[in-house]
Amino acid sequence: MGNFLQSLVGGIDPYLMQILVNIGIGIILAQGLNVIVGFAGQLSLGHAAFVSIGAFTSALLTIRTGLPFSLNVVASGAFAALVAVLIGFPILRLTGDYLAICTLGFAEIVKVFLLNFEPTNKALGLTIPGAHTDIPMPIYVLGLAILSILLVSSVNSSRFGRALKAIREDEIAAESMGIYATGYKVQAFALGSFLAGVGGALYAHFLGYINPSDFGFMKSVDILCMVVLGGLGSVPGTVIGAAVLASAPEFLRFMAQYRMLVYGALLVFLMVFRPNGLLGGVNMVAVLLKVLGKKPSGAALKKNREGRG
């Protein structure tokens, strides 16, 4: 099995493989943030903090213990989620931009803490030996990316997802309907952070080297841009946003030093012309039916309106 997958991965151009893995990790991170910002409507500017917590946890687990990689990934995600719950209870009582700056502040504190933390080699960063697994890392990344999409779409149409969207639309109205807003928000935060931790573990083992400075404010912004660009709260939109933004630096590479300049301008123009994101407000089922040449039925429309909600 391991050998077969190894040869499968070996058959693909490594450069293309790297882009695919970047997209895969981008999808996992963005889907996590989509739960927090898109579904629950809580603006977080510190998603990278949970990515770094996951990355460093999994790196330490690989270096210090012989834990199989599959358990390692779960443990890293779970630890990130635990931290999210611990800080989520106090800070998720804040609203709007106060929450945003608090998450930003938390992320900065985590970064500075890791830069001064002895077991993670302080500012030198950690070099990670190979993961304890036979399955090649790209397969892991792509498999977990698909799993994360399935997980988030199932949340989207669940009771939990509907509660989150009710909180997003109007917190007071939702609470008066018997929804325990803080509890649901903390759960959404924990789920999003779990995915961030998983993404961080994959990132660490795919790259083989991590440094606390890689998980600064700009990393959080990158992930947030993927979610908003694709369309807030839209699962397929987030996949497209992650794919576009994770591969954009490669496609823009021919512009060399103009790359970031164009990236910034691109963000502005995309927002000015598609303020709700690429797929925001697009009815996916209707589009699909139109492509197939069928008229949308009433039931399909209604179902989709809920899904997009």
Add this chain to the structure above:
Amino acid sequence: MFWQQLLNGVALGSTYALIALGYTMVYGIITLINFAHGEIFMAGAFTGLCLVSYFKTNIFVAILAAMVVCMILGVVMEFIAYRPLRRSSRLSALISAIGVSIFLSSLALMIFGADAKGFPDTSFPVRLIRVGSAEISTLQLLIIGISALLMLALQFIVQKTKIGKAMRATSEDYNTAALMGINVNRIISFTFAIGSALAAAGGVLVGVLFNAVSFNMGLMAGLKAFAAAVLGGIGSIPGAMLGGLLLGISEVFGVAIGYSSYRDAIAFAILVLVLLIRPTGLLGKKIVKKV
């Protein structure tokens, strides 16, 4: 020692306050976190640097010119990147602001290169004045003086002039202000102009203080100033001044008692703690939400 550190803290804090004022005024009117504000601060620093080193101008002229340049930059930025998004979700405007911020800092990287540039020594003669046990440098006096002057001027504009009244009305209630015949678009442009001018002055002062101007100086300064604005209660002008001073002073004291490697975390730790006790900042209005 105590007075010396307090003075250093006030000097640093007043530059934070200058930047924080721009955040808080823009937020007060259109509830947008203008993430490109830190880059305006950086642009101001570079404009001042160019004037002082290439045109050999006086530091005061450089500050004034940087303020004018950044006023124009701020207004243009609002016109291109934020005005079309006035009616869409706030997150889209936020991403647009982040786009502007990335654009401006990479533009500065291309033009001025990656390494930090310093002001020439002749730009401002630094002398030390002994007062009791503390030593005040003329530079610190300049920073505190100019900041105080600008804040007084701002307070005058906002409280005593007609356009200031219109600004207050717009921040109180955007739609009603428009119905009362206030040209809201002009007020928003004016707010961006004033906020950017203050940030530009802060940029030149910080550039002289640390003798370093670089393309990425806007990011951390912008984040800390934003933290200061939130600490004081975002939307409140005296709050931004108070928040800036508090952050500057606590940062200097934190470094003085030996936490220098945690320097950038101090401001945020204080912010998080204050928000947990007072969720809308020190001088922020209590939000009453109605269904």
